[in-house]
Amino acid sequence: xxxxxxxxxxxxxxxxxxxxxxxxxxxxxxxxxxxxxxxxxxxxxxxxxxxxxxxxxxxxxxxxxxxxxxxxxxxxxxxxxxxxxxxxxxxxxxxxxxxxxxxxxxxxxxxxxxxxxxxxxxxxxxxxxxxxxxxxxxxxxxxxxxxxxxxxxxxxxxxxxxxxxxxxxxxxxxxxxxxxxxxxxxxxxxxxxxxxxxxxxxxxxxxxxxxxxxxxxxxxxxxxxxxxxxxxxxxxxxxxxxxxxxxxxxxxxxxxxxxxxxxxxxxxxxxxxxxxxxxxxxxxxxxxxxxxxxxxxxxxxxxxxxxxxxxxxxxxxxxx
Amino acid sequence: xxxxxxxxxxxxxxxxxxxxxxxxxxxxxxxxxxxxxxxxxxxxxxxxxxxxxxxxxxxxxxxxxxxxxxxxxxxxxxxxxxxxxxxxxxxxxxxxxxxxxxxxxxxxxxxxxxxxxxxxxxxxxxxxxxxxxxxxxxxxxxxxxxxxxxxxxxxxxxxxxxxxxxxxxxxxxxxxxxxxxxxxxxxxxxxxxxxxxxxxxxxxxxxxxxxxxxxxxxxxxxxxxxxxxxxxxxxxxxxxxxxxxxxxxxxxxxxxxx
Numbered sequence: 058x059x060x061x062x063x064x065x066x067x068x069x070x071x072x073x074x075x076x077x078x079x080x081x082x083x084x085x086x087x088x089x090x091x092x093x094x095x096x097x098x099x100x101x102x103x104x105x106x107x108x109x110x111x112x113x114x115x116x117x118x119x120x121x122x123x124x125x126x127x128x129x130x131x132x133x134x135x136x137x138x139x140x141x142x143x144x145x146x147x148x149x150x151x152x153x154x155x156x157x158x159x160x161x162x163x164x165x166x167x168x169x170x171x172x173x174x175x176x177x178x179x180x181x182x183x184x185x186x187x188x189x190x191x192x193x194x195x196x197x198x199x200x201x202x203x204x205x206x207x208x209x210x211x212x213x214x215x216x217x218x219x220x221x222x223x224x225x226x227x228x229x230x231x232x233x234x235x236x237x238x239x240x241x242x243x244x245x246x247x248x249x250x251x252x253x254x255x256x257x258x259x260x261x262x263x264x265x266x267x268x269x270x271x272x273x274x275x276x277x278x279x280x281x282x283x284x285x286x287x288x289x290x291x292x293x294x295x296x297x298x299x300x301x302x303x304x305x306x307x308x309x310x311x312x313x314x315x316x317x318x319x320x321x322x323x324x325x326x327x328x329x330x331x332x333x334x335x336x337x338x339x340x341x342x343x344x345x346x347x348x349x350x351x352x353x354x355x356x357x358x359x360x361x362x363x364x365x366x367x368x369x370x371x372x373x374x375x376x377x
Numbered sequence: 378x379x380x381x382x383x384x385x386x387x388x389x390x391x392x393x394x395x396x397x398x399x400x401x402x403x404x405x406x407x408x409x410x411x412x413x414x415x416x417x418x419x420x421x422x423x424x425x426x427x428x429x430x431x432x433x434x435x436x437x438x439x440x441x442x443x444x445x446x447x448x449x450x451x452x453x454x455x456x457x458x459x460x461x462x463x464x465x466x467x468x469x470x471x472x473x474x475x476x477x478x479x480x481x482x483x484x485x486x487x488x489x490x491x492x493x494x495x496x497x498x499x500x501x502x503x504x505x506x507x508x509x510x511x512x513x514x515x516x517x518x519x520x521x522x523x524x525x526x527x528x529x530x531x532x533x534x535x536x537x538x539x540x541x542x543x544x545x546x547x548x549x550x551x552x553x554x555x556x557x558x559x560x561x562x563x564x565x566x567x568x569x570x571x572x573x574x575x576x577x578x579x580x581x582x583x584x585x586x587x588x589x590x591x592x593x594x595x596x597x598x599x600x601x602x603x604x605x606x607x608x609x610x611x612x613x614x615x616x617x618x619x620x621x622x623x624x625x626x627x628x629x630x631x632x633x634x635x
Contacts, residue, residue: 068540068544069544073541126546127546128521128548129510129519129520129521129522130519130520133514153540153541154522154523154538154539154540154541155540157498157499157507157510157522157523157557158510158520158521158522158523158557159510160506160510161475161506161507161508161509161510161511161514162510162511162513162514162520163514164476164506164511164514164594165476165479165510165511165512165514165515166514168594169594170476170505170594170595170596171476171505171506171594171596172504172505172596173503173504173505173506173507174504186599187596189504191501191502191503191504192388192390192394192403192501192502193390193501195390195394195603195604196394196396196403196601196602196603196604197601197602197603197604198504198598198600198601199598199599199600199601199602200504200596200597200598200599201596201597201599202596203597207596210506240519241518241519241550241551241554242519242521242548242549242550242551243548243549243550244546244547244548245535245546245547245548245549246546246547247544247545247546248537248544248545248546248547249543249544250542250543250544251543261633262633286628286633286634287634294560295414297560298418298559298560298561298564299564300563300564304543305543307543310541311523311539311540311541311559312541312542312543313542313543314542318631318633319628319631319633326390340627340631340633342624342627343610347391347393349393349603351604353609353610353612354604354609354610355609355610356609356610357609357610357611358610358611358612358613358624358627359610359611359612359613360612360613360620360624361612362617362620366617367617367620367621367624369617370617370618370620370621371621371624371625373618373621374618374621374622374624374625375625375634
């Protein structure tokens with residue numbers, strides 16, 4: 058029987074939404090192929106989290122004081138023997154700050170193939186066919202995992218979390234971890250997000266700028282438009298990494314998830330990492346010079362033009 | 378302290394991408410390459426540590442594009458001390474699977490002394506996983522990814538790792554270690570063209586030649602394709618003024634402006 062492993066992720070005692078999405082993906086594959094879903098929760102005193110993995114048939118809990126806080130080394134040391142022993146058809150990790158640490162490391166240790174950035178998985182004549190979003194979301198790649206064991210990382214928002222939440226209570230099994238002594242990585246502290254001048258998650262109107270804004274000086278133009286619309290300025294990651302706006306303004310995977318009434322995306326291409334943070338906005342209007350920019354797939358209205366021309370025209374029209 | 382930074386070039390996503398005739402990759406004839414932006418941050422963080430601690434910085438890469446010299450000379454112009462390229466019988470401009478690249482880099486690193494290896498947390502083409510954790514696994518050293526700052530403290534490093542929603546963790550890591558850098562503490566510096574030219578004149582790039590590609594588990598790629606624009610967005614046409622009016626009308630209709 059094919060076994061599908063789902064590696065749970067949690068911070069501050071809460072399972073991530075993507076954990077349920079990964080569970081949903083595993084459940085659907087298992088149902089299509091007559092397999093079983095095994096959840097894996099690592100941590101300390103986390104049985105409660107294990108019980109929440111409803112769509113799993115069984116949940117393995119690796120409990121150890123050294124796993125009380127996430128460290129890549131602790132997790133891979135605990136997971137490697139477990140995966141080695143069970144050799145699942147597919148081990149599903151998440152394409153997140155945790156899963157991206159774990160899956161490639163374990164793939165190299167175990168010599169198993171890994172497919173990253175998956176947004177679709179399907180069973181096809183005994184094989185698992187994966188679809189991945191690469192090159193900033195501009196290209197899709199289809200791979201074929203003929204047999205196991207193998208690994209994937211799945212993109213947030215790509216699979217149905219409801220399917221991961223539905224089910225009977227799974228049986229929970231405690232696993233004694235192999236030696237976790239002498240780790241070379243030590244957890245020091247968890248830092249809450251800085252509170253900035255502006256909380257972009259509470260704004261009704263967001264004017265978001267991407268690489269297309271070109272320079273720090275041009276942020277002012279976006280500010281002006283945001284003010285005219287009664288909103289705030291946010292940004293995609295490259296703008297924040299460049300130091301043009303504080304990290305509190307970052308929308309996307311490593312930043313904030315926002316659901317404003319209006320999201321005006323200026324010069325943002327729409328890489329999956331960004332889209333993850335804004336796709337649920339009520340109205341998305343995107344301005345980009347590239348007609349093939351993936352942002353136009355998530356936007357309700359699109360404008361193929363230079364953002365500065367449009368911002369100037371908008372400011373003029375709004376003044377009237 | 379010796380820091381090695383692994384650099385890689387990726388297709389410039391600003392350009393239009395085309396799929397090759399076989400449908401198995403990008404058409405290399407129409408590609409232009411740029412340094413992976415995260416690798417640029419990895420280099421910047423290494424150069425900051427060099428300034429703070431007197432570390433040496435070596436840049437290394439697998440030359441899959443035939444143009445890696447450009448990135449290496451630029452790194453030297455920015456302040457790297459030494460540059461190495463791994464050359465071999467690669468299909469120029471074609472994507473080298475990451476497990477293969479990681480094994481090539483690991484092979485080179487095993488012949489070197491290093492305390493830290495930095496590389497970008499991800500790249501636009503790492504379909505088969507990120508290179509930093511793979512490299513760490515092959516070298517059997519600890520790894521932390523999505524790192525946004527590195528400080529040397531009493532013979533170990535203190536790193537900040539990002540999660541999501543602005544939550545970060547501080548971790549302490551013994552050396553040697555591999556770190557996947559998300560962002561340097563400051564924006565990557567620029568190298569003036571004159572300095573790059575000077576580096577091209579004065580510096581040498583060491584070469585490591587590989588005969589055969591290492592075996593590595595890679596999921597067979599069936600096809601690559603450009604996703605059809607789902608056409609969700611209704612494209613607003615016209616000159617700027619017309620478009621601006623259309624947008625303002627939409628906002629008015631929805632009561633977003635009065």
